[in-house]
Amino acid sequence: MKNSDQPLQIDIVSDVVCPWCIIGYRQLAEALKDTNTAHEIHWHPFELNPNMPAEGQNLREHIIEKYGSSVQESNESRTRMAAAGADVGFEFNFTDDTRMHNTFNLHQLLHWADQQGHMHDLKQALFTAHFTNNRNISDNAVLADIAAEIGLDRAEALAVVEDQRFAKDVREAEQHSAQQGIQGVPAVIFNGRHLVSGAQGIENFTRILKQLAENPD
Incomplete structure (x- = not known):
């Protein structure tokens, strides 16, 4: 296997209310650990139900x-x-x-968290809040609580979702993914070139990572 000084760039387009997104990520994480692959993960927004009412x-x-x-x-x-x-x-x-739930506010909160280096932590906390703990992630106060639980400022988190300051940024990110032909999630893009859709399983992700290590281009 060839060694590279450059970490593998991994872009994941997903939604917090997508069960196969957290399953697929956990499978990928196991494969990354098993192959000892240096990597950087960047999360990108996708709304499964953009027309869902605010109350879910x-x-x-x-x-x-x-x-x-x-x-x-x-x-x-x-x-x-x-x-x-x-x-x-x-x-x-x-x-x-x-x-x-409607997840537009979640994605705005994640965009804000990314600016402080905490998007990954918040994404994982939101998956757990929704699927494990059945918290009401349609409630802005609950979203602010979750942000505070991972060390972010609660008052600022609440302000972010209430004043919609990152709405345009999230819409543009969603449109970019749509222009790339991404219509379902999870969508995992390796090194900006290799698109893999769905929860592939640990073995398949491991095979993909080994192939990329041999032929990074």
């Missing part, structure tokens, strides 16, 4: 409406996701009250 919607109702799934199919999907999460050390706690 019951998740099961949303899935049935959006995909035409039956309750049984919804339950089977949740079981699959929970098992895939457990395989990479992430806990899903789906309940009858689990909700789908």
Whole structure:
């Protein structure tokens, strides 16, 4: 395997309410650790449901409406996701009250956190808040609490989502991804050139990383 002084650039387009985004990231993280790959991760916004009302919607109702799934199919999907999460050390706690959320404010908060070097930490905290702890991430006060829990200023975090100061930046980032042809998440781009879609599994990500190490271009 060739050694390179340059860390692998990894851009991940994802949404916090996308279960396969956290599963895919955890799979990738395991592969990065197993291959001892030097890397830099940059997260980019994507909204699964940009037209979702601010208060969100019951998740099961949303899935049935959006995909035409039956309750049984919804339950089977949740079981699959929970098992895939457990395989990479992430806990899903789906309940009858689990909700789908509009994530535009989340992405603005993440953009702000990125300016302070804390986007990755906040992204992980938001995944856990939503999927493990069923916190109401439609509530700006809850978002500010989560930011404070990872060491960011709560009052400033609340101001960011209330005054929408980064709305334009997030929209532009979303449009850039759309122009690159990204229509679903997770989308992982290695070194700005190699696009991999979906949660590939640890073995596949490991194989991809080894191929990139051999042929970085």
